[in-house]
Amino acid sequence: MRYRALASRVSGSIQAPPSKSYTHRAVILAALSSGPCRIRRPLLAEDTEATIGGMAAFGAEIERTADGLRVASDSLRPPGMPIDARNSGTTLRLLTGVAALLEGSTTLSGDASLRKRPMGPLLDALTVLGARARSSSGDGLPPVEVEGVLRGGRVSLSGSVSSQFLSSLLIACPLAGNRSEIRVLPPRRSEPYVEMTRQMVRAFGVDIVVDEGAYLVPGGRTYRPTDLEVPGDFSSAAFPLVAAAITGGDVTVEGLDMGSLQGDRRIAHLLESFGARVDVASDRVRVRSGDLAGQTVDVSDTPDLFPILAVLATQANGETHFVNGEHLRVKESDRIASTVAMLRALGAHAEPTADGCVVHGPASLRGAFIDSRADHRILMAAAIAGLAADDSVDISDPWCFRVSYPSFLDDMRALGALHAVVE
Numbered sequence: 001m002r003y004r005a006l007a008s009r010v011s012g013s014i015q016a017p018p019s020k021s022y023t024h025r026a027v028i029l030a031a032l033s034s035g036p037c038r039i040r041r042p043l044l045a046e047d048t049e050a051t052i053g054g055m056a057a058f059g060a061e062i063e064r065t066a067d068g069l070r071v072a073s074d075s076l077r078p079p080g081m082p083i084d085a086r087n088s089g090t091t092l093r094l095l096t097g098v099a100a101l102l103e104g105s106t107t108l109s110g111d112a113s114l115r116k117r118p119m120g121p122l123l124d125a126l127t128v129l130g131a132r133a134r135s136s137s138g139d140g141l142p143p144v145e146v147e148g149v150l151r152g153g154r155v156s157l158s159g160s161v162s163s164q165f166l167s168s169l170l171i172a173c174p175l176a177g178n179r180s181e182i183r184v185l186p187p188r189r190s191e192p193y194v195e196m197t198r199q200m201v202r203a204f205g206v207d208i209v210v211d212e213g214a215y216l217v218p219g220g221r222t223y224r225p226t227d228l229e230v231p232g233d234f235s236s237a238a239f240p241l242v243a244a245a246i247t248g249g250d251v252t253v254e255g256l257d258m259g260s261l262q263g264d265r266r267i268a269h270l271l272e273s274f275g276a277r278v279d280v281a282s283d284r285v286r287v288r289s290g291d292l293a294g295q296t297v298d299v300s301d302t303p304d305l306f307p308i309l310a311v312l313a314t315q316a317n318g319e320t321h322f323v324n325g326e327h328l329r330v331k332e333s334d335r336i337a338s339t340v341a342m343l344r345a346l347g348a349h350a351e352p353t354a355d356g357c358v359v360h361g362p363a364s365l366r367g368a369f370i371d372s373r374a375d376h377r378i379l380m381a382a383a384i385a386g387l388a389a390d391d392s393v394d395i396s397d398p399w400c401f402r403v404s405y406p407s408f409l410d411d412m413r414a415l416g417a418l419h420a421v422v423e
Helices: 020-032 046-057 089-099 120-128 163-175 191-203 234-247 263-274 303-314 326-330 335-345 376-388 408-414
Strands: 002-006 011-015 037-040 061-065 068-072 105-109 132-135 144-147 153-158 180-185 209-211 214-217 250-254 277-281 284-288 296-298 318-323 349-353 356-361 368-370 393-395 418-422
Touching: 002 376, 011 408, 020 037, 020 046, 020 068, 020 089, 020 163, 020 191, 020 234, 046 061, 046 089, 089 105, 089 120, 089 144, 089 163, 120 132, 120 144, 120 153, 120 163, 153 163, 163 180, 163 191, 163 214, 191 263, 234 250, 234 263, 234 284, 234 303, 234 376, 234 408, 263 277, 263 284, 263 303, 303 318, 303 326, 303 335, 303 356, 303 376, 318 349, 326 335, 335 349, 335 356, 335 368, 335 376, 368 376, 376 393, 376 408, 376 418, 408 418
Parallel strands: 011 250, 153 180, 296 318, 368 393
Antiparallel strands: 002 393, 002 418, 037 068, 061 068, 105 144, 132 144, 180 214, 209 214, 250 284, 277 284, 318 356, 349 356
16 A cells, blocks of 8 residues: 555645644653643544553553543553553653653563664663663663662763653653752754753643753652643644645644744744745644745754655755754654655755755656655655655555644645545
C-alpha cells in the first residue's frame, strides 16, 4: 500500500488537531500528581498512545471520557515488563525520567527507529542526580534500564542533541528529595519545548527558575492535580497552511492559540516572510498564496517544520538556506538526508549541508515514488508536495501520519486535496 497525492488546489477551513507535545506532558504530570485530573481534547495518536500506555504500565489509571481523559494514580511502581515507547522519542525520554523516581528497575525500549536515537546525555544526568541509568548495550542507545531513586543535585547537560532530555529532568526533579541545579551547555536546541515544559510544570504547582543559563528546580515537592484543555497543534497545522501557499489555495486552520509557547507557531511568520498572504487572529491562521521568495531559515527551535518548509522553498524564487539544524539527523529519520532525497526525487534542486540544506527554486515538481523512511513528517511533506506535482506522488508507509496527525488524510480531503491510500 502507498499514500498517493495528485495535483489539486486546497481551500476551506479545518480544526487544528490537538497538540502532541502538550498531550504527552499533560498525561505524565497528571499521573505524577496522583489526580484525579481531566484532560480535555487530548491528541490520541500513536505517539501519545505510547505515553498513555507507558504511564498505565507504571500504575496510573487512565480512563477515556466523552471529552478526553481522566487520569489518577494511587502510587506508581516499576512495571513487570519493558515499556514499549513505539516510535516516540518524547515518550522514551520523558518516561525515563519518571522511571528514575521509582524504587526498582524499569526497562524502556521502542521500535527499530527509536532504538537508533541517542539517550546517553539523559542517562548520564540521571546517574549524577542519584538514579542508576544505563544503555543495555553500552552504546547510549535504547533499550535503557533505569533504577531510582532520584536524589537531586547539580548536573550539566548538553543542549545540542534534544530538548527532551532537559524536559525529562524538569518534570522528574521536583519530586526528587533535594533541589537540583541543571546547567545546559550550548548550543541549545528547541528551547520553546523546554519553556512549554516549565509552563506545564507550573500549572501543576511547581515553579522552576532560570538563572544565568541554569534551571533551579526545587526538590521534595508534590504536583497539584489540575484539569486542562490541550491547545491546537501548530506543527500539524503547518502542512495544510503550506498546501495553500503552494497551490494557489486559501486555507484557514482554527483552534490555534497564538499565545501558546509552541515554537512552531512561527509557521505563520515564516509563511508571511516567504511571501504568502497570512491573516492571524487569536485562535486561527488563514493562508493564501503569494509571490514566494527564498530566504535563510533558522530551524534550531523548529525542527519539526523543516521538511514542510523545504517543500515550500521549492516553489520560492531564489535560494533558501536552512541552518542550525544539526539535531535533525537524530529524529525519526535523518531528516536532512530524507528531506533532500525527497526533494530530489520530485525534481527539485537541493543540497545537504552539515546543519540543514540549500533549496533552489522555483522547481517544477514531478511525479515520483518517495520512501518516507517511516517518518511521519516526511510522508506528510511529500503528500503536500504532490499537490503541486505534474503527476502522482506515491509514498511508502502510508499510515505513518497516525503517529502525530491521525486526521491528516481526512483533513486534506476536506480541503479538496486528491489524496488517497491505494494498493
